[in-house]
Amino acid sequence: MAFVVTENCIKCKFTDCVDVCPVDCFHEGPNFLVIDPDECIDCTLCEPECPANAIFAEDELPEGQEKFAELNAELSKNWPSITEVKSPLDGADEWNGKENKIDLLEQ
Ligand code: SF4
Numbered sequence: 147m148a149f150v151v152t153e154n155c156i157k158c159k160f161t162d163c164v165d166v167c168p169v170d171c172f173h174e175g176p177n178f179l180v181i182d183p184d185e186c187i188d189c190t191l192c193e194p195e196c197p198a199n200a201i202f203a204e205d206e207l208p209e210g211q212e213k214f215a216e217l218n219a220e221l222s223k224n225w226p227s228i229t230e231v232k233s234p235l236d237g238a239d240e241w242n243g244k245e246n247k248i249d250l251l252e253q
């Protein structure tokens with residue numbers, strides 16, 4: 147199993163999650179972060195850190211978010227590692243909680 151970053155991270159990217167990961171398995175794209183499932187050790191530390199509540203265990207993904215498990219696996223192979231917190235994206239607070247952000251995902 148692994149933990150998965152889901153839709154509500156898109157256009158927010160608060161990055162609090164990367165600060166606590168003991169194995170540095172977050173990877174960064176233009177407006178979204180993903181977790182490499184081959185590196186994640188299921189420590190659970192990142193889940194409560196996300197202000198957007200975007201992180202879930204793979205077997206507890208909310209309805210409609212199942213596709214993000216595959217997306218995390220795919221995109222983590224292409225995107226660079228991120229290990230330090232940075233400022234959220236402009237407008238992150240406004241985008242937090244908006245639905246159907248998947249169409250805005252930039253690769
Ligand atoms: Fe990293 Fe632990 Fe979160 Fe996995 S569950 S991404 S190891 S902080």
Ligand code: F3S
Nearest residue numbers: 155160161162163196
């Ligand atoms: Fe995204 Fe939440 Fe991390 S918004 S960058 S998963 S803290």
